[in-house]
Amino acid sequence: MEIVDTKKLQELLNSFANKEVYIHLETTNGAYASHFDEKVFNASAFIRNVKLRYELGKVTPDSPHRIGLKLHDNGWVYAQGITHYELDELGRLLMAGHGYDGKLAVALEISEKPFAY
């Protein structure tokens, strides 16, 4: 993956707009967060292979970046903390936020074909 280049990423987001796409979105502080530190309130969420269509996708200029996808029917997809991206060999747009500790904090992925299980 590469550090986000806002211009290039914006072009990629545009290329998936107005198409039926599959989404993977997750944010997490790790399953062990409150095992290592009982003061941590552990919360996370992910969705995978959810099909949708967005009319406008944007990446913000400030880093770590925010990504917002505005859906046709009053829906939204939002991710904060994106640092890296790549268009992988299967043509999927993978975006991720990697924390200072080397651990994934957030991921947003867009694909025209379903992701693996």
Place this chain on the structure above:
Amino acid sequence: MLQPERQILVVFPHPDDEAFGVSGTLAQYAKVGTPITYACLTLGEMGRNLGNPPFTTREGLPLIRKEELKASCDAIGIKDLRMMGLRDKTVEFEDDEKMVQMITDLIDELNPSLIITFYPNYAVHPDHEATARAVVRAVRRIPEENRPRLYGVAFANDTLKGLGEPDIVNDIRDVKEAKWNSMHAHISQTGWILQEEAKRKNEGATNEDNWLTIERMYSYRWHEDFEASF
């Protein structure tokens, strides 16, 4: 080493679960020719250690961890590895009866004399807990006199308070190389832990009581079963 076994079945949800808790014990059994089957339920697809700069992606991680899992099994001497195809983080949301059946099928096929998994309610990660519940339920259905031994790995912060001292305490110093190699095989996930360990050593920590010395488990206490029925 622990008592001789005819066949061992190990059930954990994530590649590397086997490495920390029991790889030394398993390596001892492998060395004397005891057949071991390891059913690993997921490929740790949702692991967070992707590095920064990242060395892989969310979609690439399972392919890396699959190879690491195979290498760990080679290091331990496990010849029968079953990858069960579930997804990391989702084990507790599978149908509970389907989970029991998955374990029952393995038991029926292998007729193990010992099963190793996590100890329910002391296993920290929801996938660990769901795995432990399924194994206990499957074994509970076997008439008492025919049940295999069932050992659980427990590492919740309240383990000593709840379960007391473990009854299975195994000196693994004779196979510490195999254990190190098993942990090292999962380098994408264990890198930071192994670094800590090396640092501890450099700072003069003794070799007593580290990953490579003793492994501890609890015989499952059927008289204090985690649930009355299923």
